[in-house]
Amino acid sequence: MAERDGILAIDQGTTSSRAIVFDLDGRIIATAQREFPQHYPQGGWVEHDPKDLLDSTLETSTKALKAAKAAGVHARTIGITNQRETTIVWDRATGEPIHNAIVWQDRRTAERCAALKSAGHEAMVAERTGLLLDPYFSATKIAWILDNVAGARERAERGELAFGTVDTWLLWKLTGGRSHATDATNASRTLLFDIHRQCWDDELLALFNIPAAILPEVLDSAADFGVTDDSVLGQALPVGGIAGDQHAAMVGQCCFTPGMIKSTYGTGCFALMNTGDEAVPSSNRLLTTTAYRVNGRATYALEGAIFIAGAAIQWLRDELGIIAHASQSEGLANDAEAEGLYLVPAFTGLGAPWWDPNARGAIFGLTRNTGVAEFVHAALDSVCLQTGDLLEAMAGDSGTAQETLRVDGGMVANNWLLQRLADLTGLAVERPEVIETTALGAAYLAGLQQGLYNSLEDLQSQWSLNQRFEPAISRSAREHIVEGWHDAVRRTLTTPQ
Ligand code: ADP
Numbered sequence: 154m155a156e157r158d159g160i161l162a163i164d165q166g167t168t169s170s171r172a173i174v175f176d177l178d179g180r181i182i183a184t185a186q187r188e189f190p191q192h193y194p195q196g197g198w199v200e201h202d203p204k205d206l207l208d209s210t211l212e213t214s215t216k217a218l219k220a221a222k223a224a225g226v227h228a229r230t231i232g233i234t235n236q237r238e239t240t241i242v243w244d245r246a247t248g249e250p251i252h253n254a255i256v257w258q259d260r261r262t263a264e265r266c267a268a269l270k271s272a273g274h275e276a277m278v279a280e281r282t283g284l285l286l287d288p289y290f291s292a293t294k295i296a297w298i299l300d301n302v303a304g305a306r307e308r309a310e311r312g313e314l315a316f317g318t319v320d321t322w323l324l325w326k327l328t329g330g331r332s333h334a335t336d337a338t339n340a341s342r343t344l345l346f347d348i349h350r351q352c353w354d355d356e357l358l359a360l361f362n363i364p365a366a367i368l369p370e371v372l373d374s375a376a377d378f379g380v381t382d383d384s385v386l387g388q389a390l391p392v393g394g395i396a397g398d399q400h401a402a403m404v405g406q407c408c409f410t411p412g413m414i415k416s417t418y419g420t421g422c423f424a425l426m427n428t429g430d431e432a433v434p435s436s437n438r439l440l441t442t443t444a445y446r447v448n449g450r451a452t453y454a455l456e457g458a459i460f461i462a463g464a465a466i467q468w469l470r471d472e473l474g475i476i477a478h479a480s481q482s483e484g485l486a487n488d489a490e491a492e493g494l495y496l497v498p499a500f501t502g503l504g505a506p507w508w509d510p511n512a513r514g515a516i517f518g519l520t521r522n523t524g525v526a527e528f529v530h531a532a533l534d535s536v537c538l539q540t541g542d543l544l545e546a547m548a549g550d551s552g553t554a555q556e557t558l559r560v561d562g563g564m565v566a567n568n569w570l571l572q573r574l575a576d577l578t579g580l581a582v583e584r585p586e587v588i589e590t591t592a593l594g595a596a597y598l599a600g601l602q603q604g605l606y607n608s609l610e611d612l613q614s615q616w617s618l619n620q621r622f623e624p625a626i627s628r629s630a631r632e633h634i635v636e637g638w639h640d641a642v643r644r645t646l647t648t649p650q
Contacts, residue, residue, distance in 0.1 A: 159226035160600050161218060161390070162592035163210055165235040165319050166398065167256065170209035173592040174221035174228050177605055179615045181589060183220035185213035192253060197260035200253035203241050206319060207326050214386060230603040231327075231381065232394030232595030234401035235319040238342045240294035242305070242367070243322070245315050248330055251302050254319070255294040262293035274360060281347045281354055283432060283441030291318060292344035292361040299363075312366040318342070320395045321369045327392060329382030336374040337446035338400035346371070348432055348443055351451055374400070374445045375602040394598025396445055398591050399423045402561060403444050403454065404598060405590030407616040409609050412553040415590070416540060418564035422462035424540065425454040426547045426555075437506040437546035447601065447609060455550055457505045457543035461498040463564045465532040468500070475525045482529045483569045489530035494518040495538075495641035496531035503642070506546040511647040518637075533570050537577040538638040544578055557581045561590045568620070575622040579631055582622040 159182055164171040169188040176182050189205035218228055238257035243250045255261070266286045269275070275286045284290055295316050299306045308314050317325065321335045340346040340353075345363060347354040353368055372378060378392040396404065399417065403425050406415040411429035416422060425444065432441050432453040444454035461468075466479045476482060495517045497503075502510035516531065540558075548555060558580045564570060565584050575582045587593055600606045624631075643650070 156225055156227050158605060159221055159228045160596040160605070161214060161228040161231045162596040162599075163214055163231060163233045163323065164398070164592040164595065165206055165210055165233070165323060167236045167258075170206065170213050171592065172210070172213035172217035173589060173596070174217045174226060175593060175596045176226055177600065179587060179593055179596070181587065182224050182226045183217045185216035185220070187213050195261075197263075199256040199259045201239065201256055203243070203250040203254050203322055206254065207323065210323055211385065218386065228390065229605065230391050230393040230599040232597070232599030233320050233323055233392060234396055234398050234591050234595035235323070235339070237318065237339065237397040237399070238289055238291050239319050240291045240298070240316070241319065241322045242295065242298045242314055242316050243325070245313055245330075248326065251305055251314065252298045255297065257289055259294065260288050262288040262297055265293045265296070269360070278344060278357070278360070280434070281349070281357060282344050283341065283348050283434075284344055285438070285440070290342055290344040292357070292363060295367070296362050309364045309367045314367055315369070316367040317369055324378055324392060324395070327381045327385055328379035329385065331382075332379030332392075334370045334372050334378055336372055336376065336395040337443045337451060338374055338397045339395065340371045341443040342397060348441065348451070348453070351443075351446065373447055373449060375447050375598040377602065391603065392599070393602030394595050394600075396595060396598055399425055399456065400443070400445055401594030401598070402591045403427070403594065404609070405587070405592070405594030406559045406561065406585065407613045408559060409613065412551070412555055413559070414544070414547070414555060415559045415561065417590075418462050418536065418560060418562035420462065420464045420467070422459035422536065422540065422562070423456065424543050424547070425456045426551060426553070428453045428455055428551055428553070433551050435546070435550045437550055438508050439505050439543075439546055439550060445598070455547050457546060459536070459539045459543065460501050460504055462536045462539075463562075464500070465496070465498045465535060466564070468498070469529060469532055473528070475528060480566070482533060483567045485526040485529040486533050486569050489526035490522060491527040491530035491534070493637060494523060494527055494531045495638055496528070496535045497641050497645045498532070498535050499645050503645070506542055507642065507646065507650065509646050509648055512645045515641070515645045517641045517644065533567070533573060534577070536564070536570065537574045538635065540574060541578045541635060544580070555580055557583055559583050559585065561585065561588045571620070571622045572625070575624045576626045577631060577634060579624050579628070581624070584619045586617045586619045
């Protein structure tokens with residue numbers, strides 16, 4: 154059998170690590186996945202053991218490389234994509250972490266962020282980083298580790314410690330401690346990186362009290378990140394691509410021109426809109442971020458998040474027990490008579506464009522006929538209607554009209570959901586053949602660096618449509634439903650808008 158070239162994508166996520174070997178046409182050849190433990194030391198705290206992140210990555214990578222080889226595909230390079238913002242600090246001499254990884258969901262630095270906000274720093278931080286003063290992002294997590302691990306701050310000042318998001322930690326370990334680097338997308342989630350100048354910012358470092366000596370070098374998303382040590386994967390492979398998960402999905406979906414949007418529907422939902430060379434500030438509390446950086450040129454995106462997407466279906470299954478499997482939701486919604494019924498799934502508050510952390514969920518419009526199917530219908534509707542709100546905010550901020558929405562993630566197996574998404578947003582919804590877009594994006598970046606592809610634009614021809622859903626209800630019918638939704642949302646808000 155003739156050997157063909159392939160690319161290994163490492164997808165280090167919040168609950169599991171995955172490794173996928175793609176061939177150069179972007180087809181999946183081999184895949185391996187492993188979950189790892191979550192640690193909740195206190196309410197609102199979430200940690201991972203950095204060794205679990207590494208071990209699960211190495212185990213799945215080794216498996217996928219081996220299976221691909223058996224199928225005649227030889228990986229030539231590695232791309233890494235990762236859960237974003239999660240923070241690790243380790244000893245440069247021993248490679249040992251000095252604390253568990255503090256995960257993006259962790260809220261332990263909420264007070265610190267509130268203090269910085271009330272001291273009036275948010276405008277400057279938002280202007281430079283595109284982010285908000287929120288515990289989500291890395292800076293206050295790094296400071297927490299330096300202030301709470303004995304001797305850490307002094308050691309960091311002396312240059313003995315290294316900080317990294319998960320990509321950087323894995324890269325360090327894969328290269329036997331030779332590379333301490335990250336890419337511009339991951340750096341853009343730290344609150345320490347000026348997304349306009351594309352470099353670490355001294356004023357931000359001073360504000361968050363972070364010594365510069367701890368920081369990794371920031372490279373393009375397709376760059377020479379180093380070569381794996383023979384002892385780690387049994388072979389020396391270059392690491393040619395790194396991007397945070399949502400950014401990699403943007404690349405995997407080939408959203409390369411301004412106005413293109415991808416929306417990923419898993420537990421939550423993340424929508425990113427390409428805004429080209431311009432970092433567009435948001436007046437609707439969306440985030441501005443580096444979409445990817447290639448050949449020294451940053452492409453920017455507006456980003457919005459829905460906290461509860463697939464989680465609303467999990468809630469119906471696990472807390473209410475009214476469905477047994479997520480996949481049942483499709484048939485049930487199809488049979489429902491749910492006119493005027495709205496579920497506002499504000500279980501953990503509402504995100505953009507409402508931003509009310511204290512809002513809580515509610516269901517409106519119950520009648521004597523409301524049953525299981527109607528609850529399911531309302532839950533899926535809430536995913537579509539929240540997406541509509543994000544899209545409207547993006548259109549307002551960017552001034553760019555949208556026509557299509559490219560979707561991926563576990564929920565997009567549901568055809569009813571995608572048709573409804575088209576109906577309620579008025580956009581054509583496109584599901585690609587390969588829905589592993591996050592891993593695919595990391596593979597594309599690595600392949601680009603390795604010269605296996607000529608340019609990002611060249612990759613567009615690889616994106617292939619599985620199914621397109623066209624809006625099929627009238628504009629006035631849509632507006633009527635959206636009006637009812639906004640009325641329901643307003644009734645859950647704790648601060649009137
Ligand atoms: P994550 O990466 O966040 O763990 P996935 O992309 O694996 O999520 O998607 C899983 C989510 O999708 C779950 O919340 C599940 O409830 C939801 N889901 C899976 N299949 C369907 C379906 N057919 N219809 C609706 N929701 C679904």
